Amino acid sequence: MKTGLAHAGQRNLQLKLLFRRVALLLLLALSLSAPLEWGPLSTRAQTPAPVASFEWRSSATGPNTFDEAIITASVYDASDQWQIVAQATLGGGSDDDDYVYRPYVSAGGVRNYIFDGKAGNPNRADSARAEVAVPVQATFLISKSVAAIRLGYENYFDRSHPAETLGGGEESGDFKLGGDPSPAPSQKVIPASDQRFRYVGLWDITSAGARSIFTSARIEFEIEATSLLKLRFNALGAPADKAAQIKVQIDDAPLPDLGIPVSGEITVSTSLSPARHRIVIWQRNNPSVSFIPDRWSNGGGLIFTAAVISGAGTLLAPSWPRPDFEIQFIGDSRIEGDLVYNSSLSQNRMDGTVTFAIGTGDILNLQPVSIGVSGQTLVNVRAGVPPPPQEWPFKFKNHPRQFPSARAVVILYGHNDRNNNLSPATFKANLQALVDAIRKNYSTVPIFILRDFSNSFYLTEKQAVVSANKNCYYVDTSGWLLSGNAGDYTDYTRTDGGVHPSRAGHSRAAQLLAQVIADVIYSGSPSISNINPRSGPTSGRTHVWIKGTDFTSGASVFFGSQRATGIVLLSSTELICVAPASSADAPVDVRVNTSKGAYTVAQGFKYTASGTDFIDMGYTNRAALINDGWSFNAVTASGKIRATEDAAEPVQFSASSHPGRLRIPVQEGSLELSDNNSRNTLFRDLPSDWTSIRMKVNAFDPGARTQAIGLAVYQDDDHYIGVMRYFSYDQRLRFEYESGSAHSSISIKTDFRISSNFALRLDRSPATQTYTAYYSIDGGVSYTKMSGTCAQTISKPKLAIVSGYNPAGAPSPRADIEWVEIVAPSLR
Known part of the structure; x- marks a missing residue:
């Protein structure tokens, strides 16, 4: 019978970890302004992406013939420390009585035990063999002075040793942390529970993986700057002819006719281009229902555990929309x-x-x-x-x-x-x-x-x-x-x-x-519930979002008697169109026609000579960007030019990987106080009578502390007002302003991750020089006002697209900018 000593040690370890977590949360609460809480958009927990992820697998050679040990560690930035979330599990084999003894993460000469005892196969988690079923997980805080960690276990038991004794001894593997100047790891392992994966269909998402028992269920995500893509699955020991199979679609390439028997690790590609790629993984079949009769409780079907990409690569949430219903x-x-x-x-x-x-x-x-x-x-x-x-x-x-x-x-x-x-x-x-x-x-x-x-x-x-x-x-x-x-x-x-x-x-x-x-x-006639924006210049070219019901393929939109162009049907409840030009400075009716009928909103859109300059950011090259009035030149407080264009990681123009969008690599540097070292910052002159500036971000998914993209009205490096989307231990928005040596900000925390289709907006009252910030989570269809205002005079104003605050050593996320709008009475 096992004594209570090991259990007591485990409880003490858990208490220490609990106290550390509480202390960390208290420090975060004191350092951040009071958040404005919003309800979550989905039932999934929203957690930051790790700075780095490592995986070590036992050698499975010699006397080690047991179920392969797998120990993973995800590293998170916790201010002055690294937070390590570690997990130990078994995989590969089928022996019921295998276990690892004292799996650990060693850092700075100190062993932190994931479990201080025997962790083994779930079918035999008893005191005679394993004390706890895998997977087991633990969290540790370590100093950032530590340059490397070691993952391993002190011993194991397997079927090749029939006596109730431990087996062939200790094994471990070393990994270097992101703070170390050595090169990045050769590959990253992203677990299935990462929130950047989009699961379509019916799935069971746990720390052990993502399971679906229905065909046509799929996983969607994007990858960038990686030549490698591998996928890991667990077929629960099913033979090849009974294991679930998949189809993998890269970008718009057609799906192959036959799938791949899923068991273990599958190499999808080792030669991808560094561009962003759309990935869709389909569950093609599920013959395992006949192999595992009770697939509801015994875990039949597709078990996705992780994606593996190059160490310098990035995994991103899918940027393409999905149907509403x-x-x-x-x-x-x-x-x-x-x-x-x-x-x-x-x-x-x-x-x-x-x-x-x-x-x-x-x-x-x-x-x-x-x-x-x-x-x-x-x-x-x-x-x-x-x-x-x-x-x-x-x-x-x-x-x-x-x-x-x-x-x-x-x-x-x-x-x-x-x-x-x-x-x-x-x-x-x-x-x-x-x-x-x-x-x-x-x-x-x-x-x-x-x-x-x-x-x-x-x-x-x-x-x-x-x-x-x-x-x-x-x-x-x-x-x-x-x-x-x-x-x-x-x-x-x-x-x-x-x-x-x-x-x-x-x-x-x-x-x-x-x-x-x-x-x-779709038997009823269409209806319209919202039009945004409700006004635009008589020259036309305003992108208008229309929401309603029963929109169908082939729908047409009219502004007065003029037909709109560029109609994109997003779903049966939403479409986008481009308003035509108008000879009159007056309101017009807006009408949607479908094969089932028509719906009209009287005076739904107002043409005005005091209009909007809509700027499509889908430039195909640098010359087109510069010739259209944009510049990379910042201005110091003393009036000198500061070039921000980064030759090493420049702004990207592409008609294939991100059509219609300008891609900005988010790097180190900022405008804040004495930093004044922002990179790839774009500027454009504003009319002196401007009243509103707006920017739609098609995709941006920060995961390291302070990574940000923002919109600002700018005079020089020491005088500006902006609204930012950024990450700081959690998802945040910030309204900030700087005048000389004084910098202030109002920050709000979001309970959901805004990673695509959001917009930022700054409004100005010319009479009082007062500024107000807004944000939108539906691409600019509707805006929410942020708390607070700022009264400040900005001379020779410029619109600025500002990115930065990326911590040293962290991967550079990409911000895809779709459009910018400037509202001013002088625009015609």
Whole structure:
């Protein structure tokens, strides 16, 4: 029996760590101004990105034949100290009785134990072997004078040593910290829990990884300045022909037809260009449902644990928008995508990324979420696969819901129910129970119940349920697909004789189903709820955001009698257009037309000679930027020119990796007080009567302390007023102003991470020379006023785009600037 000494030591260690955390939080609270609290935008915890991440794996050679030990350490900047978040786990093998003894992080000659005892396989976490199940995690604070850390363990036990004794001795690996002048690590390991990953579909996000049990679930992110991309997965010991498979899409390259058996580490590329790349990882199939019957609790499906990139690279949150609403598909293997390909091999035949569910969502501009389970019925006839009424809406405990609601729900059951001899009465009762469960969450969302593609099983029962429920629709799919039973396998797979649609059949079904659903959810005429901005110059060229309902592809917008150009349909509730020119200095009606009708806002937009200069920042080269009135020349307090353009990391112009945006590398340096060493700062003359300046940032994701991008009205290095988006242990916005040697700021903390599509704004009252700051989290459609004002006179004003405050040694994040607006009565 284990004595209580080790447990007491662990409790003392935990208390010390708790006191350190409390002390750190108190110091932060005293050093920061009182925050203005806002509610979170998602259920995921918002945490800063680490300065560096390290991973050490045991050698797994010689006597070490146990499940491979994996020890990770993420390093965070905690003012005058490093904060180390360390984790120990096992991976790779399948022995139930393996464990590591006293895994540690050694720094400055002191060992900090992640767990002061035996940490082992979750299936055998008992006093006889492991005392705690992996993964185990601990947090330490160490001095910044420490140049390197060591990750390791003092001993281990494995099956090759049958006696209850420890095994082959200590192992460890050394890593250099970011504060050390040595080169950056050769690679970075970003755990699946990092908030820069966007998870689409249904996922369970924990410290052990991200798990999805449904095909077509995907992970989205961006990478930059890295030639390397590897992905790490855990297939839970499943053989290759039973492991979930993936598709990886880089930028707009087409997805390959076949996936990759997922187990361990997969090298996606070692030769990527340094430009920013869009990455999408799709779960292609899930044959592991037959290998692990109870996939709900035993962890079947795709287990994503980490992405690996080059040491100098950067992982970024995706900058592209996502649809506002979901469309959910609930059913059997036709939704899961089984037998899309004519193959009897389970790892080759399924592809959930090409099903009619995905195609329908794409056509309707709705985010498709597939909740399809091969072999599922409306009653519990398969071990480990609960029927839908018991599990709907299939939300994992740790699933981050990223969409406000579904716009439609589609149900397809019947074939498996018939094969399992469900009576019509039982089928009808359970189908009604599923509809009732959906209605508890979505009381008015349209529900579409589909006839089987290849048969009419339970036709009467499906129609009866539809008749008994409001906003419920029966979809007659007869004749949609060519009959496989007749020997034509164009629309059906040949493997099962005409039950599962082929890839061509899924495509045809998507087009037909999308039209049926569109006639219901887009059946009303459009409406307009918001127009922003509400005014612009008679010369036109103002970008206008319009929000409302029932916007569809092909919509047109009119300002008075003039048609708008550049219409971009973002979703069924939002579009962007460019206002035409007008011969009159007067208000005009704004009208949106669709195939279903029209909606008009009387005097919705005012043309005025006191207009707005809208500046598109999508310059294709430096000459175009300079010729359009921009300069890199700052002015010192004594009137001398200070060049800010950085030749080593210059402003970037590109029509491929960031089209329509100017990319600014955020580096060291600032305007604050005596620093006056900002880099790549851009300036543009302002009219003397200006009243407002605004800037939209398409993407900027700071993760190290004080990294910032901002908009300012500028006289010289010692006289300016600005509004900044920055990071300081948490996500912040700051209204700051400097006059001579006096610098003041008002800072507010955000409970959410603003990493894309935000805007900053400064307004001035010419009569009082008073300035007010605003921010927007919807790209400038609406603004929120920040607290406080500033009264200060700025001579010869310039608009300034200011970046900087990047700590030495930290990677340089990129700020993508999309547009700038200047409002002044003199602009025409």
